[in-house]
Amino acid sequence: MGTFHHDTSPLHGITVVVETRSGEVWVGRCHDEDETRVLLLDADVHRPDAAAPDRAEWLGRAARFGVFPKHRQVVVPRAEVASLTRLGELA
Amino acid sequence: MPYSPLMVRPMREELTTIGVRELMTPEDVDAFMAEKSGTALLVFNSVCGCAAGMARPGVRIALGHDKKPAVVASVFAGQDVEATARARSYIAEIPPSSPSIALFKDGELAYFLPRHRIEGRNAEAVAADLTRAFDELC
Numbered sequence: 001m002g003t004f005h006h007d008t009s010p011l012h013g014i015t016v017v018v019e020t021r022s023g024e025v026w027v028g029r030c031h032d033e034d035e036t037r038v039l040l041l042d043a044d045v046h047r048p049d050a051a052a053p054d055r056a057e058w059l060g061r062a063a064r065f066g067v068f069p070k071h072r073q074v075v076v077p078r079a080e081v082a083s084l085t086r087l088g089e090l091a
Numbered sequence: 092m093p094y095s096p097l098m099v100r101p102m103r104e105e106l107t108t109i110g111v112r113e114l115m116t117p118e119d120v121d122a123f124m125a126e127k128s129g130t131a132l133l134v135f136n137s138v139c140g141c142a143a144g145m146a147r148p149g150v151r152i153a154l155g156h157d158k159k160p161a162v163v164a165s166v167f168a169g170q171d172v173e174a175t176a177r178a179r180s181y182i183a184e185i186p187p188s189s190p191s192i193a194l195f196k197d198g199e200l201a202y203f204l205p206r207h208r209i210e211g212r213n214a215e216a217v218a219a220d221l222t223r224a225f226d227e228l229c
Contacts, residue, residue: 013140015207066186066205087207 009033015066015087016040017059020080023048025055027067027087028074038076038084042069063090093170094138102138103167105147109154112164117177123164124181127198130229133178134165137189141210146190149209149217156222158229160194194224201228 011030018026018038028043044067046058053061066087093099107113111134114120123131134150136142154163166175168189179187181200188206195201202224209217 014210064205065203066188066207068186086211088211091208 011084011086017062017083017085017087017090018076018081019083020076021082022080025059026074026076027059027062028069028071031073033084034078036078038078038081040074040076041072043071043074044068045071045074059090063087093172099138099167099170102136102143102147103165106134106136106150106165109151110163111150112162113171114164114166114174114178115171117173120166120174120177120181123162124178124195124198126162129162129197130160130201131195132160132163133193133195134163135175135178135189135191135193136165136167137169139190141206142190145209145212145214145217146192148214149221150192152214152218153221153225156218156225158222158225160225160229192221194221194228196228 009030009032011033014030015027016030018040020026025046026040026043028040031039031041033039044062046055048055050058103113112123114123123133134146136147153159166178168175182193182203185200185203186205190209191206192204193200193202204217204220208220
């Protein structure tokens with residue numbers, strides 16, 4: 001079940017995890033997504049070269065509490081998306 | 092920008108009519124948080140669809156459970172902005188989200204249900220999470 005909007009993606013308003021082919025992991029509120037891109041609001045990112053925390057720890061904390069909104073709006077090109085899942089499914 | 096008070100009133104009343112105390116100023120929040128004994132539930136209310144369809148009904152169902160917090164209050168994110176900011180300052184290590192629900196025990200955060208564990212579910216599932224926390228902590 002998405003939110004109560006009928007003219008947007010089923011993921012509109014849902015907090016999602018976007019894993020990219022380059023190893024970045026974005027967590028944010030999906031505003032819209034289609035065959036060209038995923039548009040996230042209030043997002044944070046974990047990059048593969050991050051010293052700490054590691055990816056699993058970062059995702060684990062995100063799954064428990066969410067993320068601080070460090071990026072107001074992010075567009076991830078669909079071609080770079082390796083997976084798109086609901087953060088709630090990780091909790 | 093806050094919505095019209097007229098539009099938001101039913102969203103407030105959905106909680107106040109079941110005994111939830113609204114904290115509308117930072118001073119209200121400080122007074123609520125000053126009580127350090129027992130259990131207290133704080134609901135971060137909001138205008139969004141997951142507050143209407145899942146969070147508020149979930150709280151209503153959960154508060155019908157045998158075990159429940161001694162006191163229950165709410166702040167309204169996006170409406171009572173200063174009160175919400177003050178409430179969030181007490182759990183500054185937790186990313187802000189609304190709706191969300193915090194359960195305090197003896198003044199310490201003991202359980203937190205963030206927005207992403209409310210959205211996309213139903214009121215019964217939210218209530219089940221809350222009542223599990225009530226059984227454990229209250």
